[in-house]
Amino acid sequence: MIACTIAGSDSGGGAGIQADLKTFQELGVFGTSVITALTAQNTLGVHGISPITSSFVQRQLQAILTDFDVKAIKTGMLFDATIIEGVVDVLKNTSIPLIVDPVMIAKGGANLLQQQAVRAMQEQLMPIAFMCTPNIPEAEVLTGRTIRTQQDIQAAANDLLALGVQYVVMKGGHLEGLHATDILFWKGGQFSVATPRIDTKDTHGTGCTFSAAITALLAKGFPLQEAIIEAKKFIHLAISHPLHIGKGHGPTNHFAYKQVQGKCEVMTHEP
């Protein structure tokens, strides 16, 4: 099985392209990659960004799609509107499921998406996406809402569905509570997955890893809700077995899922 990630490189190896490829590999999927930007990054923060031109992003993507039978594609850091437009231009005529992780701000505060690019994400990328996986701050930017309550989460998900994306996973890592709960929304329904919240500062790359796991599992042919449950196991195990690498917000442990053979309880709820 082959999957593709379109994202930024994290020299520190915990997020971006590197997190995606490690996750694909651990889940038994062959990973291909389109790099949108280089970041000089470690667990302490982003120390520089060098974007790739939109035309070279397109050239990478075309090289992959003209040769490989790619079963699912994810996007991460897209950096600017020209890159988003270039990616949309290539992907709009394919039927490969596209999972959009609308990466905006690194945990250390650096901007990974220019503000002027939000509109391109809303108006061009979302209509061709199968799924998007915003965290709460990203959902706030994409919808212009303040999100505090369950009603706010539902309203924001409805706004995103109205942009044309078929499924929205609202990630709950930034909310408070005993559990980290993520909710899958579609027009007319929802399904949630939760695991106990872990008290840790090693959360660099959690969002990239979770969306990469969903992408890999969809590429393998998992039904959607099972892919979400298994991806939740992957990220929970990656956070709960920290590697203690670096001096800042450490990466998650991509080895953990395979090492414990996916053993992890996920609470599910479908109202």
Ligand SMILES: Nc1ncnc2c1ncn2[C@@H]1O[C@H](COP(=O)(O)OP(=O)(O)O)[C@@H](O)[C@H]1O
């Ligand atoms: N402290 C934590 N304990 C357990 N799971 C977490 C924790 N923080 C985040 N997660 C999970 O990691 C995934 C990524 O979520 P989130 O941190 O919200 O995304 P992002 O990295 O994009 O900010 C979600 O499945 C979320 O529920």
Ligand SMILES: Cc1ncc(COP(=O)(O)O)c(N)n1
């Ligand atoms: C190149 C790159 N892409 C994405 C993230 C966001 O990481 P997170 O998953 O922690 O939000 C990052 N820090 N760097």
